[in-house]
Amino acid sequence: EVQLVESGGGLVQPGGSLRLSCSASGFTFSSFAIHWVRQAPGKGLEYVSAISHNGGSTYYIDSVKGRFTISRDNSKNTLYLQMSSLRPEDTAVYYCMREIYYSGSRWFDPWGQGTLVTVSS
Amino acid sequence: DIQLTQSPSFLSASVGDRVTITCRASQGISSYLAWYQQKPGKAPKLLIYAASTLQRGVPSRFSGSGSGTEFTLTISSLQPEDFATYYCQQVNSSPFTFGPGTRVDIK
DSSP, rough: OOOOEEEEEEEEEOOEEEEEEEEEESSSSGGSSEEEEOOOOSSSSEEEEEOOOOOOOOEEETTTTEEEEEEEEETTTTTEEESOOGGGOOOEEEHHHHEEEEEEEEEEEEEEEEEEEEEOO | OOOEEEEEEEEETTTOOOOEEEEEEESSOTTTTEEEETTTTTTOOEEEEETTOOOOSOOHHHHHEEEEEEEEEEEEOOOOOGGGGEEEEEOSSSSOOOOEEEEEHHH
């Protein structure tokens, strides 16, 4: 079964740091780009970051640029999101998703179950 | 960044109803659009990609259409398990933004 499982969420104070992990199974992890999306409590989905299949290319939205770092260890089938200088507005459930790219189109499937990050004093 | 709007933001419908949700993009995105369903406390689930291709395992009562700037998701006969929030996402260019969502509730 193709699966992504996030971990590492929790309660952190403003200005603090946290590292999220996304563990993959059931597919050749090193062949796929992976993305992060977050969802604040009661709100919609916000695209956050992405990394290419070999880690050579990364992307961040402006609000997390310089504070978040996405990386991957293909030998461990694991994706990471290192978050620092956290702000209350970073409070959200964070999801990782696999990108499928074919014939010029892309889509994201599956998604992990999500991990909750709460930034509060 | 490409902005997506969805209409309506909320709709109340009965089992068996035909439901249509519209997603509009701030600029042309060809057919680079996906639709997701999200139930409370769960991760979003892919329904349709490339605007009109049904993801494997998704019931055929779901369909998608459109290209350019206007897209629709149609549920031909609403079932009890379809009450959820639906999001569109453009995958034309980064950031791959989402629409604000359409919540479908039981009438």
